[in-house]
Amino acid sequence: MDTAQRYRAFATREVHGHSAIYEELAGRAADDEELIALIDQLPEPKRQPNLLLASVRFLGGPVDGYRPFRSWVIAHWDQVSATMLRRRTQTNEPGRCAALLPLLASLPQPLALIEAGASAGLCLYPDRYQYRYDDRPPLGPSDSPVSLTCRTSGPMPFPERLPTVVWRAGVDLNPLDVRDADDMRWLECLVWPEQRDRLERLRNAARIAQAEPPHLVRGDPNQAVRDLVSQAPRGATPVVFHSAVLAYLPSEARSAFAETMRSIPGHWITNEGPRIVPAVEARLPRSAPPGRAVFALALDEQPVAFAGPHGQSLDWFQETVDTGASGLGNDTPLGLRLTDTL
Ligand SMILES: C[S@@+](CC[C@H](N)C(=O)[O-])C[C@H]1O[C@@H](n2cnc3c(N)ncnc32)[C@H](O)[C@@H]1O
Structure with missing residues (x-):
C-alpha cells in the first residue's frame, strides 16, 4: 500500500464515523501530491496518518480545515517531521x-x-x-x-x-x-x-x-x-x-x-x-x-x-x-x- 492509499484507507476505514475532521484531512491529503511527497521522505513506519495528525496538533497547528492544515504542514515541515521521527503512536486506552x-x-x-x-x-x-x-x-x-x-x-x-x-x-x-x-x-x-x-x-x-x-x-x-x-x-x-x-x-x-x-x-x-x-x-x-x-x-x-x-x-x-x-x-x-x- 503506498502512502496515498494508506491515508485514503485511514479516512474511509478507520476514522469514518468517528472523526469527520480527520476523515476530511486524511482523505484530501491522499490526493495531495505535494504533501504525500513530503511524507514519503520519512521512513515507512513513520508515515502513519495518526502520527502526522497528532504531531500537527502537538505543535499547535490547525486541524479545522484542509487548506490551513496543508499550508501549515508545508511551512513547518522541519518541525512536523522532527516530531514524527521522535514520537510514536502510543495511544493509551x-x-x-x-x-x-x-x-x-x-x-x-x-x-x-x-x-x-x-x-x-x-x-x-x-x-x-x-x-x-x-x-x-x-x-x-x-x-x-x-x-x-x-x-x-x-x-x-x-x-x-x-x-x-x-x-x-x-x-x-x-x-x-x-x-x-x-x-x-x-x-x-x-x-x-x-x-x-x-x-x-x-x-x-x-x-x-x-x-x-x-x-x-x-x-x-x-x-x-x-x-x-x-x-x-x-x-x-x-x-x-x-x-x-x-x-x-x-x-x-x-x-x-x-x-x-x-x-x-x-x-x-x-x-x-x-x-x-x-x-x-x-x-x-x-x-x-x-x-x-x-x-x-x-x-x-x-x-x-x-x-x-x-x-x-x-x-x-x-x-x-x-x-x-x-x-x-x-x-x-x-x-x-x-x-x-x-
Ligand atoms: C497502541 S499503544 C497501546 C498501549 C496500551 N497497551 C493500551 O492498550 O492502551 C502500543 C504501545 O506498544 C509499544 N510498543 C510498540 N512496539 C514495541 C516493542 N517492540 N517493545 C515494547 N513496546 C512496544 C508502543 O511504544 C506503544 O506504547
Missing part, C-alpha cells in the same frame, strides 16, 4: 480494562500485573475504575473519576468483585510518564479530535496514575517481562498482559515473545487483533465479525471473546476450539473447562 476485567477477576488473587507495551501504564489500574456492563449495577469504586461502559453478549462470567492488585509494572520501547506535561499532551493529541469522552477518560485515568505511578521500564518485552515477573511479590499471581501491541512487532519477535511467555510462571492475557497471535487465531471458534474492528481476548492462548478495540464491547464465545496444545491444558482459573462450558 484505559477503557480496555473493561475487556481485561473478567479474566483478571477470575485468577487467584492477589495479582502482580505486568503490561507489555504499556505506553503510560493506564491499563495497569483495573482496580481503580468503575465498570458498567450492560444494565447491571456498577462495579467498582463509586468515587472513581473513570467509569467504563461495556456492552456484552454470550455467557460472559460477570465479575462479582474487582481484582486485588498488589504490584503494577510494565515495559515499553518508549515508556510515557503521566507526570510529564509533554508526554501527557502527546497522549491527548493521539485521541481523535471529536472524541471528548475518550479525552476526559484519559485525563481522569492519568490523575489516578499520577497519584501512584506504575513501575515502567524501557526495553524489549522479551527480556524485560521475564525480569519483571521474577520481581513480582511472592504470593501474588503474576499476570502478563498486552493490548494493541504485538502488531508492532515483526513476526519473529512475536514468536519469541510467545516462547518467553510459555516458559515463565503466571498467566498471560492477550487482547490483540484476531490474526496477531497465531495460537489464539488457530483456536478462534468463529471468524471475526466483518466490517467491525475487534480484538481477540485470550487467556493463556485460549480465546474467550471478541472485544471492542477500546473495551466498549465483549462478545463472549459460546464454544471454544480445543487443539490440545494450550499452554493452560484445558483447566482454567475461571474454574471451568472452557471446552465444556463456554
Whole structure:
C-alpha cells in the first residue's frame, strides 16, 4: 500500500464515523501530491496518518480545515517531521480494562500485573475504575473519576468483585510518564479530535496514575517481562498482559515473545487483533465479525471473546476450539473447562 492509499484507507476505514475532521484531512491529503511527497521522505513506519495528525496538533497547528492544515504542514515541515521521527503512536486506552476485567477477576488473587507495551501504564489500574456492563449495577469504586461502559453478549462470567492488585509494572520501547506535561499532551493529541469522552477518560485515568505511578521500564518485552515477573511479590499471581501491541512487532519477535511467555510462571492475557497471535487465531471458534474492528481476548492462548478495540464491547464465545496444545491444558482459573462450558 503506498502512502496515498494508506491515508485514503485511514479516512474511509478507520476514522469514518468517528472523526469527520480527520476523515476530511486524511482523505484530501491522499490526493495531495505535494504533501504525500513530503511524507514519503520519512521512513515507512513513520508515515502513519495518526502520527502526522497528532504531531500537527502537538505543535499547535490547525486541524479545522484542509487548506490551513496543508499550508501549515508545508511551512513547518522541519518541525512536523522532527516530531514524527521522535514520537510514536502510543495511544493509551484505559477503557480496555473493561475487556481485561473478567479474566483478571477470575485468577487467584492477589495479582502482580505486568503490561507489555504499556505506553503510560493506564491499563495497569483495573482496580481503580468503575465498570458498567450492560444494565447491571456498577462495579467498582463509586468515587472513581473513570467509569467504563461495556456492552456484552454470550455467557460472559460477570465479575462479582474487582481484582486485588498488589504490584503494577510494565515495559515499553518508549515508556510515557503521566507526570510529564509533554508526554501527557502527546497522549491527548493521539485521541481523535471529536472524541471528548475518550479525552476526559484519559485525563481522569492519568490523575489516578499520577497519584501512584506504575513501575515502567524501557526495553524489549522479551527480556524485560521475564525480569519483571521474577520481581513480582511472592504470593501474588503474576499476570502478563498486552493490548494493541504485538502488531508492532515483526513476526519473529512475536514468536519469541510467545516462547518467553510459555516458559515463565503466571498467566498471560492477550487482547490483540484476531490474526496477531497465531495460537489464539488457530483456536478462534468463529471468524471475526466483518466490517467491525475487534480484538481477540485470550487467556493463556485460549480465546474467550471478541472485544471492542477500546473495551466498549465483549462478545463472549459460546464454544471454544480445543487443539490440545494450550499452554493452560484445558483447566482454567475461571474454574471451568472452557471446552465444556463456554
Ligand atoms: C497502541 S499503544 C497501546 C498501549 C496500551 N497497551 C493500551 O492498550 O492502551 C502500543 C504501545 O506498544 C509499544 N510498543 C510498540 N512496539 C514495541 C516493542 N517492540 N517493545 C515494547 N513496546 C512496544 C508502543 O511504544 C506503544 O506504547
